[in-house]
Amino acid sequence: MSQRVVFRNANIFDGSCKAPFAGEVEVTGQEITAVRRGRSTGRTRGGAGEQVIDCRGATLMPGLCDAHTHFSWNDQPSLSAIQLMPPEEHTLWCAQVAEKYLDMGFTSCVGAAAAKPRLDVVIRNAINGGQIPGPRYLANSQEIATVGGLGDVAPPHIEHEALSFGAVVSGPEEVRRMVRRFIKYGVDLIKLNLSGEEITGVPSAATVMSDEECAIAVKEAHGRGLRVCAHARSGESVRMCVRHGIEIIYHASFVDDDAIRQVVKQRDQHFVAPGLAWLVCTAREAAAWGIVPGSPLANAYEAELAAALNGLRKMHRKGVRILPGGDYGFAWTPHGRNARDLEYFVDLIGMSSMEALLSATRLGGEIMGQPDKLGQIRAGYLADLILVDGDPLREVRILQDRSRILAVMKGGSFYRAPGEKAWREPR
Ligand SMILES: [Zn+2]
CATH class of the missing domain: 3.20.20.140 (Metal-dependent hydrolases)
Structure with missing residues (x-):
């Protein structure tokens, strides 16, 4: 069974021209399988093989x-x-x-x-x-x-x-x-x-x-x-x-x-x-x-x-x-x-x-030659996602600050999950 990750309560910038919206994004295996608008309600914990992440209003956007x-x-x-x-x-x-x-x-x-x-x-x-x-x-x-x-x-x-x-x-x-x-x-x-x-x-x-x-x-x-x-x-x-x-x-x-x-x-x-x-x-x-x-x-x-x-x-x-x-x-x-x-x-x-x-x-x-797979948050796209503390649409500068990039996912796998330590500069 594929691992499923659900990002709830996210401010979603989906990489189309749409204004960001509140919603949740579901990832199954390597792909985004659902994008739902609206405030998340109900379960906050995942079932078997499922991880639920409360984004608390942080911005979820394409990598x-x-x-x-x-x-x-x-x-x-x-x-x-x-x-x-x-x-x-x-x-x-x-x-x-x-x-x-x-x-x-x-x-x-x-x-x-x-x-x-x-x-x-x-x-x-x-x-x-x-x-x-x-x-x-x-x-x-x-x-x-x-x-x-x-x-x-x-x-x-x-x-x-x-x-x-x-x-x-x-x-x-x-x-x-x-x-x-x-x-x-x-x-x-x-x-x-x-x-x-x-x-x-x-x-x-x-x-x-x-x-x-x-x-x-x-x-x-x-x-x-x-x-x-x-x-x-x-x-x-x-x-x-x-x-x-x-x-x-x-x-x-x-x-x-x-x-x-x-x-x-x-x-x-x-x-x-x-x-x-x-x-x-x-x-x-x-x-x-x-x-x-x-x-x-x-x-x-x-x-x-x-x-x-x-x-x-x-x-x-x-x-x-x-x-x-x-x-x-x-x-x-x-x-x-x-x-x-x-x-x-x-x-x-x-x-x-x-x-x-x-x-x-x-x-x-x-x-990258993959306009139908990369660069947007849409069902069927690869789950290359970042979770950002704040709204980069208001202030693009925050993307320069590693501590504001709360999580990085590539192809449905976390390189860094929320709460995990950032990569450390070698001395
Ligand atoms: Zn060059």
Whole structure:
């Protein structure tokens, strides 16, 4: 007999556009089997094989989804420092970070690139196999990077392939080979670095992958049923995403009106995850690591943030799907603060708190490729649920506070039941 869990007296935010309502939710096995409106009356204790939880008005909502996750970014201040962690330690690190995401209420994450070829795949398999706790995870490739572009971090006098952060290629045939290699490893997504990134010395507004290279990568990936995502900060790189059908557009900082028009026209084909935390924190909160506000580098990120917000506001108004995920995993954007993105969406893009919550729930189900199973509280959906102390619709900020996330359930099983101790940060 399947275990049944009943959440009574909950304030239910169900991930549709509906206003939250009082009610109860029944979970049987892995799925939500009933959602009932109204105040719970009657029994407060479950029968055999049944657990009844009195939510006392706490908010029950779908688990969150982070659309731009790098488990293998290890809270270091540079790409080289991330990449230099030996593979054994790096694998353990990723396992620990995966658990942290789940503990913070993220039951789904889209891998946005791994620092070593098989890290994402190994962690996804370990989560799915029940070896380690973690969110549902789409495993990504290393960043496929062009010689001298973002991800080719080796200094000019060193053979780049051996030491680099990304999988460094040049020319369509090398791109094809690299995509096939990652498909062989078992990735769910392919990541392309189309534009630069200020901090690496390659300007964000520069486009570093050619149209031919991009086209062949997408053709190979799509031909095998994989989706593609791209680091795309320049206007031209966003246009490349539209032109080649790259489903997930990361950053989109320097979108001009022409690029916006194109994204809007194809808005059902794309997701945009801007990664605002990276821009905000690099410009304003990285002084301890030498990026002092007012310095040329910090100013460049301020300018990029302003450009990005301008474009994002326009795209949001025109119905483009914008999702949270802030490139966490650098020293000044440590893992675990991911729900900050929702605050940025409200304060900086002008989303309503309803829209911000939907971007992390319903749109999360869509980007995970399971819109009929994930991201909402509805009968027949997987029971990925979090119980939140307070009303995140009034104050999205509370989702950043671990102590306010009272319970986390994934697929009908509690990672953390109400009253259980939160995951503890290792010393
Ligand atoms: Zn990233």
